[in-house]
Amino acid sequence: MFCRRNPTSMLAIALLALLLGSRAVADPISIHIDGLTKELETAVRENLELQQYVERDTHPTELRRLTERGDEEIRRALEPYGYYHAEVTSSLEQSNGGLRAEYRVRLGERVIVRNSRVTVTGPGGEQPAVRRAIESFAPAVGAPLDHGLYEDSKARITAALQTRGYFDEQLERHRVAVTRATHSATIDLAWQSGDRYRIGSVRFSDAQFPDSFLQRYAPWDPNALYDIEELLQLQQRLVDADYFSTVSVQPALEERADGHVPVNVLLIPAKRTIYSASAFVSTDAGPGVRLGIERRWLNRRGHKIGGQAEYSTRVEGYSAYYRIPRPAKQSRLYSFAGGYRDEQTDSSRSRLARLSAIESIDDWHGYARTLGLQYLNGDFTIADEQRSSGLLYAEANLGRKRANDLVFPSDGLSVSYTARLAAEPLLSDTSLVQLRADAKWIGSLSERARLILRTSVGALQAANFNALPPELRFFAGGDRSIRGFDYQQIGERNATGGVIGGRYLAVVSGEIEYYFLEKWGVAMFVDAGDAFSSRVNANVGTGLGLRWRSPVGIVRVDVGVPVATDLTDKGWRIHLMIGPDL
Incomplete structure (x- = not known):
């Protein structure tokens, strides 16, 4: 008697037994590599096939094969870093209920670049x-061969050519010859730049304005040579115009012809009317709120209109404006505004209406320039003396800022120069000549410390000083002046001892910040100066502060105390400020 077995069933049983047997002998594996830096070990593991099996159940026979193959994989992974003579030995052993693959690496002598020839022929x-990219090519002669640096340097030269309009550039020769016997390498690269393209037509899409208006934002002359910086400047101008939620400027390289490359500009309109509301706090103005509304464009010429209301414990103000942009290679903005402001300080109270007409240029010989006319009219009280005044004056301002980081600079400078001029017969109760300069510098002392220096100087001449409202006199003291003193506490005094402001201003400040955490720091400062008309007095305040790099800007809390002054009030004061450094 016999049983007939189904061949299919027998095959299934055999496969099942094989699978079960495989799982029964599968062991986890760990990989250890000795003799490499952290950077090299990371690169080696990325190229080691065995690394992919660390989390898998794999038969020991397969793991042994992969371990042995890893010797060559490690040697190949080290060659891009100049190690062409690395020696690798490996072993696979049982360890703590699993398998341990161990590689011991001896790097050997590194290949050095002995000769390098990098050239770009043609006008490019x-x-x-391009010259800078060639001169900074790495690895240089005498340096270890590093294929990563080599590829990066090669890409920088190509990018330098293409961003200047050499879109037909060709890499005609690229060779790295390694002589293992002498541990040396020769680099040989040669580009042909081809001719430089010019900027062709600019095509705007999805915009709410006619092309004739938008074309004026282009900063280049017609038929200008291509430069990526020109396109970036166009993009920034359109962003700054505040008409669009999206601005994309791209060269249409696939359409280049006859030495010209077109430019495509995608514009998506922003929300036309915006409303704003914000709270603020400072020890100069006190806590307060601001409300605003703006119509981003009124018509197809881009005119804007808006208004703002401000209310705090010391200030109440209302204003409205109308702005007319004049985009061009040197863009202008014309602003017409009117408003009312009621402000009270420890030394004065003013209720003034203001009208203004101002022309602004963003880039005038490297400065932001404003020219305009201002008219002030209203009542004010200084040192218990009540007066009223009207003043029409011309105003000019030059300002410049630079910073390596707009939010938290470690290298930055801000300067501002202001001049005002009024003539008594022209709607003014007094003639006036006023000059003022402000500067602030920020430098790095270490990775965690900053030095901040600040100064303000000014002078004025007026036929009738008493006719000047507080806004046009010089005062000192407060958060952004001399800490340790109240806002506008320092100034020339009248016969009864009341502060009336001065004809001259001189303030200096020095501050050191140290950040003990990424977002938290402490500060130490010394401020000094005076606002005076005849004799200068050195008013000095010093103190300590706390800094917090918050999501809405740097929060500064300072405790200042007068250490040199002829004032009788010498108590300590808290100063609170929120906002950018420059």
Whole structure:
């Protein structure tokens, strides 16, 4: 008697037994590599096939094969870093209920670049950006061969050519020859730049304005040579115009022809009317709120209109404006505004209406420039003396800012120069000549410390000083002046001892910040100066502060105390400020 077995069933049983057997002998594996830096070990593991099996159940036979193959994989992974003579030994052993693959690496002598020839022929080779990319090519002669640096340097030269309009550039020769016997390498690279393209037509899409208006934002002359910086400047101008939620400026490289490349500009309109509301706090103005409304564009010429209301414990103000942009290679903005402001300080109270007409230029010989006329009219009280005044004056301002980081600079400078001029017969109760300069510098002392220096100086001449409202006199003291003193506490005094402001201003400040955590720091400061008309007095305040890099800007809390002054009030004061450094 016999049983006939189904061949299919027998095959299934055999496969099942094989699978079960495989799982029964599968062991986890760990990989250890000795003799490498952290950077090299990371690169090696990325190229080691065995690394992919650390989390898998794999038969020991397969793991042994992969371990042995890893010797060659490690040697190949080290070659891009200049190690062409690395020696690798490996072993696979039982360890703590699993398998341990161990590689011991001896790097050997590193290959050094002995010769390097990098050239760009054609007109593109004379471009300063291309020359800089060639001169900074790495690895240089005498340096270890590093294929990563080599590829990065090669890409920088190509990018320097293309961003200057050499879109037909060709890499005609690229060779790295390694001589293992002498541990040396030779680099040989040669580009042909081709001719430089010019900027062609600019095509705007999805915009709410006619092309004739938008074309005026282009900063280049017609038929200008292509430069990516020109396109970036166009993009920034359109962003700054505040008409669009999205601005994308791209060269249409696939459409380049006859030495010209078109430019496509995608514009998506922003919300036309915006409302704003914000709270603020400072020890100069006290806590308060601001409300605003703006119509981003009234018509197809981009005119804007808006208004703002401000209310705090010391200030109540209302204003409205109408703005007319004049985009061009040197863009202008014309602003017409009117408002009313009621402000009270420890030394004065003013209720003034203001009208203004101002022309602004963003880039005038490297400065932001404003020219305009201002008219002030209203009542004010200084040192218990009540007066009223009207003043029409011309005003000019030059300002410049630079910073390596707009939010938290470690290298930055801000300067501002202001001049005002009024003539008594022209709607003014007194003639006036006033000059003022402000500067602030920020520098790095270490990775965690900053030095901040600040100064303000000013002078004025007026036929009738008493006719000047507080806004046009000089005072000192407060958060952004001399800490340790109240806002506008320092100034020339009248016969009864009341502060009336001065004809001259001189303030200096020095501050050191140290950040003991990424967002938290402490500060130590010394401020000094005076607002005076005849004799200068040195008013000095010093103190300590706390800094917090918050999501809405740097929060500064300072405790200042007068250490040199002829004032009788010498108590300590808290100063609170929120906002950017420059």
